[in-house]
Amino acid sequence: MPAHITRRSLTRGITAATAVAALATGLAACRGESDAATRTTDAAGTVTVGRLSNGAAQETTLKVPEVKSISAGLPAAVRKRGTLVIGSGTLPSGSPPLGFVGDDQKTVTGSEIDLGRLVAAVLGLKPEVRRSTWENLFIGIDSGKVDVGFSNITDTEERKRKYDFASYRKDELAFEVKKDNPWKFDGGYASLAGKTVSVGNGTNQEKILLEWKARLAKEGKKPLTVKYFQESNSIYLALNSGKIDAYFGPNPNLAYHAAKTENTPQATRIAGQFSGAGETLQGLIAATAKKDSGLAKPVADAINHLISGGQYAKWLAAWNLSGEAVPKSEINPPGLPLNNS
Known part of the structure; x- marks a missing residue:
């Protein structure tokens, strides 16, 4: 993902001591970077994408009411809490157009975060964006402090050992x-x-x-x-x-x-x-949740609802990413092989 990543140990296994130390730092960063954009003045049933994007996107307001047949599939704890905690691994310097600080110098915006907000709307949940470094994004998911990562995360067979995926864009x-x-x-x-x-x-x-x-x-x-x-x-x-x-x-x-x-x-x-999946497979970017958390299916269902309703295409167009559209969201589709050959 972004250029500021500092370790590859996270997605390849980390020691217990390293995990504990990084968890404390990462979660503190996440708490300190909770996004003001999640508390917008959007009217009920609408989501504005491309807000405060400094010219990276065309601001567009979309109608996105809750779909109760989809939100009913959420884990009970998430449904009761009423929020979807969206992870963005874009600290320290941001990663436009995917995730970065907007025009007001405090609001986190970006194409990935906007999709997370659209998904949250379909699920009837309030979005809460938490920024961290790339490696601490995964630690947040592991710990349950982050529900779903929307941060240009590639679907790989290695990552599937720990995470469930709902694909949404070509990699x-x-x-x-x-x-x-x-x-x-x-x-x-x-x-x-x-x-x-x-x-x-x-x-x-x-x-x-x-x-x-x-x-x-x-x-x-x-x-x-x-x-x-x-x-x-x-x-x-x-x-x-x-x-x-x-x-x-x-x-x-x-x-x-x-x-x-x-x-x-x-x-x-x-x-x-x-x-992003190597020489023989089209790579996919996916929403990433802790394995067996029960979130992958409702998230994939929400994305497919956005695809069929046209909001997905408008989201991509707003961020000039239409060329990376996929026809449907899949749960744990084939990803980058363990051996990229």
């Missing part, structure tokens, strides 16, 4: 380079030989990139060098100064940045794309 990754860099990613890892690429630590794209690095080494090709940075500003400083050749990350983030810098001295471009 497209991309390579971003300086605009004057002629290099293109042609879909094959061989084109990365001799390149230096930045990637977010702990992400699905890191897993893919490290496997490509290992293949190149095994084949005796020029090495692929992988660089890590704490946040996106550092990545783009490195890209503009030539310290890295490319940044490998989620297509929505990179396409947004490229569009924003188009007419500046720091202009970038997209040099190629790759499915």
Whole structure:
């Protein structure tokens, strides 16, 4: 997900001591970042998407009444509580257009958060957004402090060991380079030989990139060098100064940045794309809940209701993501294999 990720241990298993320490920090961060946007003035049965987006989206108000036949499937504890706690792993610097601080410098907005709010409306629940770092997002889900992560989370077979998924968008990754860099990613890892690429630590794209690095080494090709940075500003400083050749990350983030810098001295471009599920499978982004929590089905049903009612298409269009639409939400569909080959 975002460039500011600091550990990959979370999605690959963490020690008990690390988990305890990170849990305390992460939950404190979550509590401190509860989103003011969840307490909006939207009229009952409506959700406004694209609010305070600083030009990243077209603000659009959608009718989204509760569907009692769907909300009846919620776990009793969630239904009684009346809130849906939505996790966003976008600290510290944000990840536009997926999740970031809006125009008022305090409200968390973004395409992922807006979908969470739409789902909450269908379920008759009040949305409560909690921001954390990427790794602490998963700790929040594990602990039950977060109900569902809406944070550009890729469906993978490894993650299915701990989480249930309800898919809602294609997972497209991309390579971003300086605009004057002629290099293109042609879909094959061989084109990365001799390149230096930045990637977010702990992400699905890191897993893919490290496997490509290992293949190149095994084949005796020029090495692929992988660089890590704490946040996106550092990545783009490195890209503009030539310290890295490319940044490998989620297509929505990179396409947004490229569009924003188009007419500046720091202009970038997209040099190629790759499915987040590897070479043979279309990757999927999914709402993520604790395994066997009972949330995946009502969330998937809510998303499918939004698809059939047209609100889903309007949400994507508002955020310029229509090209990543899926025909339906699936529960735990095939994801990135354990071995990305």
